[in-house]
Amino acid sequence: MNIRVTAYDTALHGQLVDIWERAVRATHHFLTEEDIDFYRTVVRGEALLANVVWIAIGAEGQAVGFIGLANSHVEMLFVDPVFHGQGIGKKLIQHAIGQVGPDISVDVNEQNEPAVLFYKRLGFKQVGRSDLDGSGRPFPLLHMKMISE
Template identity: 30%
Template sequence: MTSNDPTISLRRATAPDAAAVADVWLRSFDAALPTVVRPRSDDEVRDYFREVVVPLRETWVADAVGGGGITGRIVGVMVLNGELLSQLYLDPDWRGRGIGDRFVTLAKERSPGGLHLWTFQVNKPAHRFYERHGFVAVEHTDGSGNEEREPDVRYVWQP
């Protein structure tokens, strides 16, 4: 890390963060899952984050502050809903910097009794990431239970 590198802080999202959170989700989804058809438009995704995710879920952001002229930019999002880790997305330019690791550590602290999540079967990098963090695949589906109609995998972490 050089003096021009930003500091990454994790914090709870607030209402003014909703647009930036949705934009991170959109960029990440499109980069990581190019073959998965999204059933909602960009505007519908933004509305969902503004009206549901940020105000009603335990939403955390990774904020890049300082270094190289950055004055504060959301580069990652994690959403918890009880023991469900329902979202973990990073801006594609910020992958591989340990932010996802920090989010998973935080999720485990917030839900020490265990966590579960769903990811698409085509998302092999996510499988490797979660397995590295002790999650185990316990169920594979044909995708009939999700709105994308994309085969998925349920992962569980137990302490």
């Protein structure tokens, strides 16, 4: 798939929130509707604005995914479920590495096994674990770091 990565554009903010929600509903089956409402408010409000965000744009000119970084830490990576498995997440990670270097880390929900496997395939290794997520909710996180061999 022909994808280009571009900087965050406020005109696409609503599309990114929609991508986030569709991706979460497709992959985060452990979240309740109340949890999704809580996190949607965070994403719609400060999360997209508090991070350096790059957007994957598809051949039709539409946003198909995005990545948000705080320094060299991946705070969010979401791809529209219609486009899962087409290399978009990998392209976004590669773009991030090109921007900040190979010393990159991510926290991933332990219950989101496909995401854990995705990061492992890209060379991330688990370096820690937390019982609570960044909002203090009981969703364990695996702390992962890109390990160059």
